[in-house]
Structure formats: structure tokens, C-alpha cells
Amino acid sequence: MTITEKKVIQETNNDTILEVNNLKKYFPIKGGVLRRTVGHVKAVDDVSLKVFRGETLGIVGESGSGKSTLGRVILRLLSPTDGQILFENEDITSKSNRQLRPIRKDMQIVFQDPYASLNPSMSVQELIEEPLIVQTNLDKNERKKKVNEILDKVGLRTSDQLKYPHEFSGGQRQRISIARALVLNPKFVVCDEPVSALDVSIQAQVLNLMADLQDELNLTYLFISHDLSVVKHISDRVAVMYLGRIAEVAPKREIYEKPLHPYTQALLSSIPTVDKNSRREKIILQGDLPSPSNPPSGCPFRTRCPKAFDLCSEVRPELKDMGNNHYVACHLYE
Amino acid sequence: MEKTPILEVKDLKTYFYLEGNKVAKAVDGVDFQIYPGETVALVGESGSGKSITSLSIMKLIDKPGKIEGGSILFSGTDLISLTEKQMTKIRGNDMAMIFQEPMTALNPVFTIGNQIMESLRKHQKISKKEAYIKAVELLKIVGFPRAEETIREYPHQLSGGMRQRAMIAIALSCNPKLLIADEPTTALDATIQAQILTLLDEMKEKFHMSILLITHDLGIVAEHADRVMVMYGGQIVESTSVERLFENPLHPYTRGLLESLPSIDREVERLGAIKGIVPPAFNFPKGCRFSDRCPYAMEECHQSNPKLLEIETNHQARCFLYKESV
Numbered sequence: 001m002t003i004t005e006k007k008v009i010q011e012t013n014n015d016t017i018l019e020v021n022n023l024k025k026y027f028p029i030k031g032g033v034l035r036r037t038v039g040h041v042k043a044v045d046d047v048s049l050k051v052f053r054g055e056t057l058g059i060v061g062e063s064g065s066g067k068s069t070l071g072r073v074i075l076r077l078l079s080p081t082d083g084q085i086l087f088e089n090e091d092i093t094s095k096s097n098r099q100l101r102p103i104r105k106d107m108q109i110v111f112q113d114p115y116a117s118l119n120p121s122m123s124v125q126e127l128i129e130e131p132l133i134v135q136t137n138l139d140k141n142e143r144k145k146k147v148n149e150i151l152d153k154v155g156l157r158t159s160d161q162l163k164y165p166h167e168f169s170g171g172q173r174q175r176i177s178i179a180r181a182l183v184l185n186p187k188f189v190v191c192d193e194p195v196s197a198l199d200v201s202i203q204a205q206v207l208n209l210m211a212d213l214q215d216e217l218n219l220t221y222l223f224i225s226h227d228l229s230v231v232k233h234i235s236d237r238v239a240v241m242y243l244g245r246i247a248e249v250a251p252k253r254e255i256y257e258k259p260l261h262p263y264t265q266a267l268l269s270s271i272p273t274v275d276k277n278s279r280r281e282k283i284i285l286q287g288d289l290p291s292p293s294n295p296p297s298g299c300p301f302r303t304r305c306p307k308a309f310d311l312c313s314e315v316r317p318e319l320k321d322m323g324n325n326h327y328v329a330c331h332l333y334e
Numbered sequence: 335m336e337k338t339p340i341l342e343v344k345d346l347k348t349y350f351y352l353e354g355n356k357v358a359k360a361v362d363g364v365d366f367q368i369y370p371g372e373t374v375a376l377v378g379e380s381g382s383g384k385s386i387t388s389l390s391i392m393k394l395i396d397k398p399g400k401i402e403g404g405s406i407l408f409s410g411t412d413l414i415s416l417t418e419k420q421m422t423k424i425r426g427n428d429m430a431m432i433f434q435e436p437m438t439a440l441n442p443v444f445t446i447g448n449q450i451m452e453s454l455r456k457h458q459k460i461s462k463k464e465a466y467i468k469a470v471e472l473l474k475i476v477g478f479p480r481a482e483e484t485i486r487e488y489p490h491q492l493s494g495g496m497r498q499r500a501m502i503a504i505a506l507s508c509n510p511k512l513l514i515a516d517e518p519t520t521a522l523d524a525t526i527q528a529q530i531l532t533l534l535d536e537m538k539e540k541f542h543m544s545i546l547l548i549t550h551d552l553g554i555v556a557e558h559a560d561r562v563m564v565m566y567g568g569q570i571v572e573s574t575s576v577e578r579l580f581e582n583p584l585h586p587y588t589r590g591l592l593e594s595l596p597s598i599d600r601e602v603e604r605l606g607a608i609k610g611i612v613p614p615a616f617n618f619p620k621g622c623r624f625s626d627r628c629p630y631a632m633e634e635c636h637q638s639n640p641k642l643l644e645i646e647t648n649h650q651a652r653c654f655l656y657k658e659s660v
Contacts, residue, residue: 274580
């Protein structure tokens with residue numbers, strides 16, 4: 001760890017922007033003629049984490065790991081089943097939509113698919129102006145000024161604002177989404193797979209833009225992605241999710257150089273890499289992700305874990321402090 | 335490799351005729367060979383023409399698209415002159431294809447077993463019973479431990495990775511000489527992707543196939559291919575062995591792609607983004623098709639399109655920065 005990185009973590013340690021305690025989100029499964037609840041999909045199952053001001057916390061996991069649900073519950077776009085969400089030390093877990101409104105301008109989200117998340121019948125100017133109308137008392141001219149400013153910041157021409165989303169390429173549409181999320185000057189942005197639908201050369205443009213905006217506007221990102229290389233590039237700390245739970249969380253270098261959880265190890269080894277010298281021995285996991293409606297007892301990963309032993313099926317491992325801000329939920333380290 | 339190629343594509347041109355008299359030159363003069371037993375990767379971003387190249391080889395181009403020129407020699411036969419009936423014999427028999435999204439490629443109303451047996455019985459003269467035995471055997475080879483049960487299941491009962499395994503079983507059912515894999519793992523999670531790519535490597539050995547691997551992922555190319563061709567604007571811009579491409583990439587587009595790739599091995603402050611976007615196939619810039627995005631573009635690049643030349647032994651590039659080696 002470099003000195004600056006250490007400094008960042010120490011400084012930010014005192015300044016938690018978001019704290020989540022034992023958060024759960026269960027979706028009911030309805031079945032039978034009477035549509036009774038016959039079970040639950042445990043999308044997020046007992047997650048606790050902190051996000052520090054100014055950092056990027058990467059959340060990685062495969063489909064069904066609950067990473068997107070976590071992002072939506074944190075923003076209260078979905079209501080949690082249980083647990084607590086503190087944003088800037090304020091408990092927002094059970095606030096009503098009316099109570100949430102003033103807080104929402106500080107918390108924004110950028111979605112994966114800019115084709116689906118922008119209203120096709122609104123022009124760029126209308127799309128970006130809309131949050132200002134809802135959230136602020138600015139008059140028309142002031143709003144116009146703000147729209148122009150943010151367009152310039154995200155690298156779009158101000159002359160583009162009368163165009164409609166379909167007239168833009170995927171990368172430019174994602175810039176529009178980013179402008180819309182940032183026009184209210186939020187403090188915290190959930191980025192849900194923001195570059196996954198883009199080609200690599202365009203992905204690089206958008207990632208660079210997001211890093212620049214973070215510096216300039218002092219943003220905190222929760223960056224959700226399935227792509228470990230992208231997450232490594234943009235994050236300060238990384239949390240690995242598996243079946244609704246956090247398997248491991250650590251500063252970026254710790255987790256990529258010394259992964260502790262067998263799942264993290266397998267995940268990292270499975271990424272095809274261009275550089276021959278740093279190629280890891282492949283750990284090929286057997287089988288698929290179990291269904292989150294019927295997770296294995298004990299450790300959720302035990303059915304695919306090459307190192308599982310008796311205890312793993314009996315007791316659910318809790319996150320354990322391994323030093324250096326490195327936490328892992330695995331019985332191998334007890 | 336001094337053998338004869340099993341597939342030889344020469345000056346292939348596939349155009350799409352769009353509304354308003356626009357012509358999209360999706361594939362525009364592509365030449366390459368595939369030799370027995372090798373994996374050749376075709377890489378490029380969306381719109382580069384890589385998938386249209388593979389569909390052209392299978393002759394699966396539909397209106398408004400048309401193969402406008404060139405030849406596709408497969409084991410010495412020119413596929414372009416074949417009738418649809420003759421082509422059906424080759425498809426699935428000697429040449430098979432797997433796609434990115436196995437759910438759309440599999441028929442949802444037939445069991446997995448039905449679909450494998452259909453393919454077996456269409457191309458080989460065997461009884462139902464023999465086909466059943468062979469189907470179970472194939473499913474075991476591609477990694478279904480409970481093959482006797484899987485054979486009765488429908489595609490929706492399988493996970494994404496398992497569906498892709500079933501697709502591979504169907505593709506392998508007639509011992510093809512060439513397997514075209516079009517983004518076979520793009521829709522899959524990282525750990526499942528690793529399983530499927532390992533399976534493809536094993537199957538290549540076991541069935542003595544060649545693979546044309548179409549992908550946008552340079553990491554997959556580095557780990558699973560022998561040779562690689564980089565496509566841009568409907569043309570091959572660089573072609574060489576996998577080792578050589580990553581040691582000494584020549585074309586500015588290849589270099590740009592490598593620099594724009596975030597990596598889990600190295601750390602950089604900023605990614606080297608390529609400016610601009612891939613031009614649409616009906617509106618390429620004049621001259622070199624990469625010229626409007628290229629940091630090295632010179633006067634002549636905007637005038638004429640360079641040819642694909644041999645710059646060093648077994649390493650071709652389409653760029654005015656380099657002179658042909660003698």
C-alpha cells in the first residue's frame with residue numbers, strides 16, 4: 001500500500017458517508033392458486049458495510065449475487081426487509097417518500113443500459129432539466145445555465161441539448177445519464193454497471209470521465225460491476241458478494257494481491273488476461289450459483305468451494321477482521 | 335504449419351442494402367485461412383463486421399444483406415456456389431456454430447435430448463435408439479453428470495452455462511471439422527465463462543477440430559487462441575500469432591484497444607481511450623477507415639485506404655506507418 005492510499009483510508013475512516021447494518025431484502029415468491037407466499041428470494045441477506053466520503057467502493061459479484069438489489073435498497077428505491085441504512089448519520093431506513101425527497105438530491109444512480117433508462121420522448125435538455133424542476137426552486141434561466149454547465153462537464157456539446165436520446169451513440173447516452181445524475185450536485189452516486197454495455201474503447205472514455213468528475217465534484221461512488229478489471233481500475237476498496245452476502249471486503253491492492261476467500265481466489269483466477277507473466281493458475285469452480293431462494297446452509301459458497309470442510313455446512317461464517325482493513329467471511333481464517 | 339487450410343476466405347464482401355440507397359459494407363474484402371487443429375480469433379468492437387464474417391461463412395446472410403463477392407473455400411469446395419440444399423449438408427455436419435445467447439439458439443419447446451437427436455439423425459443414418467445413446471454420451475462429454483435426466487429437460491430448466499454446454503453438445507454431434515464460436519461466453523458469469531472456455535479447449539483436442547473464435551475480449555484471445563485477426567470497419571487491420579500481437583502490436587487501433595483495457599495485472603491512472611466512435615458501415619471515412627480516430631494519422635491516410643501487408647514474418651498490418659518487408 002502506498003503512503004497516499006494509507007492516508008486516504010485513515011482520513012476517510014473518520015468520515016463515513018453511508019453505513020449499512022445487517023441489511024436484508026427478501027422478495028416473496030408467490031405460488032399456488034391463491035398466490036400465497038411460498039418462499040423468499042434472499043437477494044440481500046445480512047449485509048453490513050461502510051462507505052467513506054470521497055472513495056469509490058467497488059461491489060463485484062456474478063449475476064444473482066444481489067449487488068444491484070443492494071444498490072437499489074441503499075437508495076431506498078426498494079424498501080429493505082430488515083436492517084438499517086444511515087446516510088450522513090441520518091437513519092433513512094423507514095423514511096417516507098416525502099421525507100426522502102430532500103435527501104434524494106444527494107444520492108443519485110447511473111444505470112447500466114442508457115438505451116432503457118432515458119425517456120426517448122424527452123430531449124437531452126428536458127432530461128437533464130427535469131431533476132432541477134423537481135428538486136430546486138431555480139428559475140428557467142438558472143436551470144438553463146446549470147444544464148449547460150453539466151453538459152460541458154460530461155463532454156457533450158451544448159448544441160446537442162435539443163436532440164433526442166436515439167440520436168446519440170451508447171457512450172454519449174451514458175454521458176447524458178451521468179449529466180442527469182450529477183446536475184443536482186449529489187454527494188453519493190450508485191453506479192450500477194455503468195460501462196458494461198459499452199465497447200472497450202468507449203468504456204475507457206466513460207471511466208476516465210467518471211474519475212475526472214469524482215475529483216472535480218468530490219463524489220463518493222458505489223460502483224457495482226461484474227467486471228473485476230474495471231472495478232480494480234476505478235475502486236479504492238472492493239467488496240465481493242456471493243448469494244446476497246459479502247464474502248470479502250478490503251482495499252483494492254489487498255484484495256487483488258492477497259485474496260483470502262476461496263471464492264475471490266477463484267473469481268480472480270477465472271479472468272482471462274493479456275499479460276502472460278501474471279496469469280494465475282485457473283481455479284475452475286464446479287457447478288452453478290445455487291438459487292438465492294434456497295441458499296445452502298452455513299456458508300453459501302460451500303457447495304462450490306474446493307476447500308469446504310464439515311463446519312462450513314453447519315455455521316455461517318461472519319466477516320472477520322484480518323488487519324489492513326481486510327475482512328473475510330470464511331472458516332479457514334478462524 | 336505447411337498443411338492445407340480447411341477454410342480459406344478470399345476477398346469476402348458482404349453488403350447490406352439499407353433504406354435510402356445506403357449500402358453498409360459490413361464485410362469488405364476479408365482474406366484469411368484456418369488450418370486444421372488451430373484456434374483463430376477474430377476480434378473487434380460492435381460494428382466491426384466480425385459476426386457478419388462468421389455468418390457469411392455459414393451462408394446465413396439474409397436480406398437486406400448479400401454476399402457480394404469473394405470465395406469461401408471449405409475443404410476445397412467453394413461454399414458461395416453451393417445451393418441451399420448442399421449447404422445444409424455442410425452446416426452442422428462439417429461446420430457447426432454456437433452463439434452468444436444459447437436461450438435464443440435452442441428451441442424452447444423441445445427437450446435437450448430431442449434437439450441433439452434431431453441433429454444426429456438429420457446428418458447420420460442411425461436409429462432412434464443409437465441416437466439416444468450417442469446423445470447421452472455427448473452430454474456426458476460436455477459435462478452433464480446426470481445426462482440421462484438432462485436429456486429429458488427443456489432449455490428453460492437449465493442455467494445459462496448449462497445451456498451453452500447443451501449448445502456445444504449439439505454442435506459437436508456430427509464431429510465438425512470447424513466450429514464457429516460467436517461470443518460463446520459473453521452472456522456468462524466469470525466463473526462459468528472459465529468452465530466453458532476450458533471445455534472448448536478440451537473439445538478441440540478430442541474432436542480434432544479447428545475453432546474460429548469471435549470475441550471482443552482480448553484476454554480470452556490471449557489465453558485460448560493460436561492466431562488472431564483484428565477487425566475494424568469491415569476489414570482485417572492486423573493479423574498475426576497471439577504471442578506476436580501482444581508483444582508487438584503494430585496497428586494503432588490494436589494498440590489503442592490494448593491501452594483502453596483495464597487490467598487486473600497493472601495499474602494506470604488513466605486509461606488510453608480511443609477518441610470518437612466506430613463509424614457506421616454505410617459511412618466510413620475517406621481513406622483509412624481508422625483515420626478519423628487515429629493519433630498517428632497523416633496526410634495520405636485521409637486519401638487512400640492502406641493494404642494489408644506483411645510487415646514482419648507472419649505479421650500483417652493495414653497501416654501506412656509500416657513498409658512491407660521484403
